[in-house]
Amino acid sequence: MQIKKVGVIGAGQMGNGIAHVCALAGYDVGLYDVSKERIEAGLATINGNLARRVRSGKLSEAERDATLSRIKAVPAYEGFGDYDLVIESAVEDEQVKRKIYQALCPHLKPECLVGSNTSSISITRLAAATDRPEKFMGIHFMNPVPVMELVELIRGIATDEATFSVAKEFASSLKKTIAVSEDFPAFIVNRILLPMINEAIYTLYEGVGGVEAIDTAMKLGARHPMGPLELADFIGLDTCLSVMQVLHDGLADSKYRPCPLLVKYVEAGWLGRKTNRGFYDYRGETPIPTR
Ligand SMILES: CC(=O)CC(=O)SCCNC(=O)CCNC(=O)[C@H](O)C(C)(C)COP(=O)(O)OP(=O)(O)OC[C@H]1O[C@@H](n2cnc3c(N)ncnc32)[C@H](O)[C@@H]1OP(=O)(O)O
Ligand SMILES: NC(=O)C1=CN([C@@H]2O[C@H](COP(=O)(O)OP(=O)(O)OC[C@H]3O[C@@H](n4cnc5c(N)ncnc54)[C@H](OP(=O)(O)O)[C@@H]3O)[C@@H](O)[C@H]2O)C=CC1
Numbered sequence: 001m002q003i004k005k006v007g008v009i010g011a012g013q014m015g016n017g018i019a020h021v022c023a024l025a026g027y028d029v030g031l032y033d034v035s036k037e038r039i040e041a042g043l044a045t046i047n048g049n050l051a052r053r054v055r056s057g058k059l060s061e062a063e064r065d066a067t068l069s070r071i072k073a074v075p076a077y078e079g080f081g082d083y084d085l086v087i088e089s090a091v092e093d094e095q096v097k098r099k100i101y102q103a104l105c106p107h108l109k110p111e112c113l114v115g116s117n118t119s120s121i122s123i124t125r126l127a128a129a130t131d132r133p134e135k136f137m138g139i140h141f142m143n144p145v146p147v148m149e150l151v152e153l154i155r156g157i158a159t160d161e162a163t164f165s166v167a168k169e170f171a172s173s174l175k176k177t178i179a180v181s182e183d184f185p186a187f188i189v190n191r192i193l194l195p196m197i198n199e200a201i202y203t204l205y206e207g208v209g210g211v212e213a214i215d216t217a218m219k220l221g222a223r224h225p226m227g228p229l230e231l232a233d234f235i236g237l238d239t240c241l242s243v244m245q246v247l248h249d250g251l252a253d254s255k256y257r258p259c260p261l262l263v264k265y266v267e268a269g270w271l272g273r274k275t276n277r278g279f280y281d282y283r284g285e286t287p288i289p290t291r
Helices: 013-024 036-055 061-069 094-107 123-127 161-173 189-205 211-221 228-235 237-251 260-267
Strands: 005-009 028-032 071-073 085-088 113-116 136-141 150-155 177-181
Touching (some): 013 036, 028 036, 036 071, 061 071, 085 094, 094 123, 113 161, 189 237, 211 228, 228 237
Parallel strands (some): 005 028, 005 085, 028 071
Antiparallel strands (some): 136 150
């Protein structure tokens, strides 16, 4: 099957990044979110990211214009009727994702593939909420999508070989490197990364170090490009908590217990960069640690 048109559900930081790399690779892209404002904000981010690449000489203005012209807003699921692949990248909440598939699938052509960018949720379970489990896969991009080289591919129990093969070709066409993961909670990257971030939050919670000390320690002591708390803010603390809950529930091991301080930040609505406050306060010119 030849993929030409790619739909993206959710225009947040991951959805707009997925739309960006797909359009850059020559696909026609349709972007959907719950409101017109959300779609416009996603399109504005893509515009800004492409403009930065033009300024740094990595993209010509003509390439930028052609990329932007390939992305359109799709305000309703009916608009995805002639798409070949739809990638869902809405919030990390199983109930929200299930509702999306139930509303979306009746409008898709029978051969359309469906992918989820979920960070942690069972692909087999999500597939069961669609009318096409054999055409459903985990296609997990990393943040920031235009920069990170990896895509994890995850097959559910029912995913057929043809779907897997098209997904591999698709990810390669975006110039991404593939890592195949079995369908276990949080797959490979987040099975390893999120417990480290959670441990960094416990380190803060127990007073072993402050926000800056923890981030400096891991940046300079372990050569991580971002400290774990800075990275948590970048990912979104709601997403970090959801992933830890999926690990804790799915593997039933207390070592995955989400740190109570992470829970508290999420309850406060301090979700990191997207709400301007998390382990750092981003409202001023430079980020200030909140603890
Ligand atoms: C939760 C999950 O399910 C899975 C996940 O994704 S976990 C998160 C995985 N991601 C990470 O671990 C990211 C760790 N951080 C990094 O690798 C780096 O800090 C970084 C790549 C984000 C920024 O690198 P940097 O060297 O500090 O920044 P900077 O020099 O400003 O930018 C490097 C390039 O990235 C681009 N970039 C940076 N942030 C970007 C963003 N948010 N969106 C798009 N492009 C971005 C810049 O435009 C620049 O591109 P050019 O070279 O083409 O100009
Ligand atoms: N953040 C990260 O680093 C990574 C995240 N992911 C995964 O990608 C997915 C998206 O995450 P991310 O982009 O960070 O989250 P964001 O919060 O930035 O974006 C999610 C978007 O989905 C929208 N949304 C909510 N409900 C629906 C719905 N019913 N239909 C369509 N859109 C909806 C949200 O709108 P509103 O704000 O109005 O609710 C928001 O615009 C999640 O599954 C996450 O786990 C994967 C890799 C990395």
